[in-house]
Amino acid sequence: MAKTIQKHVKRDAVSTQEKIKAAAHKVFLSKGYAAATTRDVAEEAGINLALVNYYFRSKKNLFEMVMQEKIQFLLGTIFPIISDASSSLDQKIEGIANAYIDFLTKNPDLPTFILNELRKNDFDFISKTGIDQVLKKSPFIQQLKGESRNINPVHFLISLLAMTIFPFVARPILMKTGLVDESSFQKLMNERRTLIPAWIKAMRSMTYKPIAV
Amino acid sequence: MAKTIQKHVKRDAVSTQEKIKAAAHKVFLSKGYAAATTRDVAEEAGINLALVNYYFRSKKNLFEMVMQEKIQFLLGTIFPIISDASSSLDQKIEGIANAYIDFLTKNPDLPTFILNELRKNDFDFISKTGIDQVLKKSPFIQQLKGESRNINPVHFLISLLAMTIFPFVARPILMKTGLVDESSFQKLMNERRTLIPAWIKAMRSMTYKPIAV
DNA sequence: CTCCGTATTAATCAATTGATTTAAACATTT
DNA sequence: AAATGTTTAAATCAATTGATTAATACGGAG
Numbered sequence: 293m294a295k296t297i298q299k300h301v302k303r304d305a306v307s308t309q310e311k312i313k314a315a316a317h318k319v320f321l322s323k324g325y326a327a328a329t330t331r332d333v334a335e336e337a338g339i340n341l342a343l344v345n346y347y348f349r350s351k352k353n354l355f356e357m358v359m360q361e362k363i364q365f366l367l368g369t370i371f372p373i374i375s376d377a378s379s380s381l382d383q384k385i386e387g388i389a390n391a392y393i394d395f396l397t398k399n400p401d402l403p404t405f406i407l408n409e410l411r412k413n414d415f416d417f418i419s420k421t422g423i424d425q426v427l428k429k430s431p432f433i434q435q436l437k438g439e440s441r442n443i444n445p446v447h448f449l450i451s452l453l454a455m456t457i458f459p460f461v462a463r464p465i466l467m468k469t470g471l472v473d474e475s476s477f478q479k480l481m482n483e484r485r486t487l488i489p490a491w492i493k494a495m496r497s498m499t500y501k502p503i504a505v
Numbered sequence: 506m507a508k509t510i511q512k513h514v515k516r517d518a519v520s521t522q523e524k525i526k527a528a529a530h531k532v533f534l535s536k537g538y539a540a541a542t543t544r545d546v547a548e549e550a551g552i553n554l555a556l557v558n559y560y561f562r563s564k565k566n567l568f569e570m571v572m573q574e575k576i577q578f579l580l581g582t583i584f585p586i587i588s589d590a591s592s593s594l595d596q597k598i599e600g601i602a603n604a605y606i607d608f609l610t611k612n613p614d615l616p617t618f619i620l621n622e623l624r625k626n627d628f629d630f631i632s633k634t635g636i637d638q639v640l641k642k643s644p645f646i647q648q649l650k651g652e653s654r655n656i657n658p659v660h661f662l663i664s665l666l667a668m669t670i671f672p673f674v675a676r677p678i679l680m681k682t683g684l685v686d687e688s689s690f691q692k693l694m695n696e697r698r699t700l701i702p703a704w705i706k707a708m709r710s711m712t713y714k715p716i717a718v
Numbered sequence: 719c720t721c722c723g724t725a726t727t728a729a730t731c732a733a734t735t736g737a738t739t740t741a742a743a744c745a746t747t748t
Numbered sequence: 749a750a751a752t753g754t755t756t757a758a759a760t761c762a763a764t765t766g767a768t769t770a771a772t773a774c775g776g777a778g
Contacts, residue, residue: 308755324625326540330736340757345737401624408621410677411614412537417681424683444693446684447700454671455664461674462666464623468630470637471659480657487660494707521725543766553727558767 309347311337316358321405325355325413359409363417366402369395374432381435386489389456393481396460404461439496448492455488522560524550529571534618538568538626572622576630579615582608587645594648599702602669606694609673617674652709661705668701 306314315337319328330351334341348354373379373387396403409415418424427433436445459466459481466472472480519527528550532541543564547554561567586592586600609616622628631637640646649658672679672694679685685693 322625324537324539324621326537327625329734331734341736342738342758343756346755351736404621404624407674407677408537408617410681411617412535412540414677418683424681427682427684443700444689444696446689446693447696449684450672450675450679450693451668451704453675454667458667458671458674459663461620461671462663464620464627466663468623468637469640470631471640471662476657476659480660480663483657483660487656490711491664491704491708494711495704498703498707542764544764554766555728555768556726559725564766 308337308339308343311339312344312347312354313357316354317362320355320358321362321401324405325409330354356415359406359415360417360420362402362406364421365399366395366406367421367423371426374427374430377431381432381439382489382493384432384435385452385492386486388452389488390485392453392456393485396457397478397481400460400463403457407461448496451495452488452492455484455491459484521550521552521556524552525557525560525567526570529567530575533568533571534575534614537618538622541568543567569628572619572628573630573633575615575619577634578612579608579619580634580636584639587640587643590644594645594652595702595706597645597648598665598705599699601665602701603698605666605669606698609670610691610694613673613676616670620674661709664708665701665705668697668704672697 312333315333319332319336323332330344331341333354334344344351344354348357369391370388373384373391376384379387433445433449436448439445440448459477463477466477467474525546528546532545532549536545543557544554546567547557557564557567561570582604583601586597586604589597592600646658646662649661652658653661672690676690679690680687
């Protein structure tokens with residue numbers, strides 16, 4: 293009995309609370325906070341409307357819980373990689389590209405959802421998770437700083453994430469403009485597993501004189 | 506009298522219709538379709554609520570008009586560059602990076618807005634504008650195809666747009682994680698005007714053997 | 719000035735939505 | 749089984765929202 297002890301456990305395999313949370317994840321992700329209704333969540337969970345406010349005080353509360361989990365889900369993917377002190381920078385870059393392409397193939401809508409909701413409501417997930425400190429002090433950022441010449445290492449971090457994540461964010465446009473279809477997109481993303489690390493390496497080794505600002 | 510003839514013109518410098526449209530642009534951009542209300546638009550425009558439905562049949566109608574204009578606004582920025590038959594590929598790449606960094610500095614919220622709204626409602630802006638044909642037959646894509654080796658040229662298009670646009674999309678996160686602040690972000694973006702073209706050049710000249718899929 | 723189509727306003731509707739209430743069903747303890 | 753606390757359900761509230769209506773103000777044509 294390693295599980296959390298609950299005073300009153302129903303026969304149901306999954307608790308109502310878990311049902312609601314799972315439904316909320318699905319509904320909020322597909323519709324966004326504003327368009328999603330508590331009735332949508334209740335229906336998706338197959339439970340009574342009142343239970344949403346019974347278990348979670350409000351829609352906003354439920355949403356913030358979902359957001360918290362989604363962000364940790366997204367960042368948790370690369371956390372082991374960037375905090376590994378033994379691996380080289382090149383290994384990390386390859387690991388990040390691979391891990392994110394895997395992750396985004398399974399969760400293609402997540403980045404757009406997070407970026408957009410973060411833009412509207414200013415949700416302070418930083419203070420709650422302490423990601424900022426973990427990231428800045430991570431071996432990854434330190435290695436990037438150490439190896440960089442006269443270029444701000446953040447440039448490479450941005451470009452790495454951009455080349456990895458952006459295609460998934462822009463997929464609707466890429467598809468509708470006819471530049472790619474379902475299968476060619478997948479093929480391209482698999483090619484990028486090795487292309488992106490190689491590109492970043494070429495970029496880093498490139499000589500560059502900074503311009504005047 | 507080159508302007509469109511209107512039967513009944515009020516003294517107002519800007520017509521009510523234009524006021525509503527301008528207000529709709531502002532409100533929809535900042536709140537998104539679902540969270541924006543027709544009352545928001547009316548208040549922002551300083552007019553009576555009923556006029557929104559008087560001039561534009563419905564909220565959806567007004568929104569689609571706004572979206573249409575926003576997308577054309579975004580694509581219009583690079584259209585002259587990609588369709589210029591006289592300039593070289595390198596010149597085009599530099600032109601696109603520069604034009605978009607200028608544009609996004611002035612309109613930082615636009616890409617996230619468009620990408621998100623496009624993900625939810627499937628708005629068919631392609632059939633209305635014919636962007637797909639223009640893009641695919643453009644000198645830019647043709648030049649990219651011609652110069653590419655064994656790598657799909659779409660890779661470079663994606664990476665170019667990614668490295669240019671993604672920083673603006675991810676700005677809220679970059680700021681909140683403390684990786685950049687307001688001034689350093691601007692400095693980075695200005696540096697990318699020359700960095701990105703140079704990077705793309707390095708990427709294109711890089712030798713690469715495609716992996717098995 | 720009078721007439722007539724256009725523009726604007728205030729009031730209102732019906733539907734939706736987040737949230738609450740009240741009561742019933744259920745499980746646990748004694 | 750009675751008592752007690754927890755979970756679920758149905759009904760309802762008050763507020764919001766997209767849209768309409770009916771009446772009024774306005775401006776040009778005759």
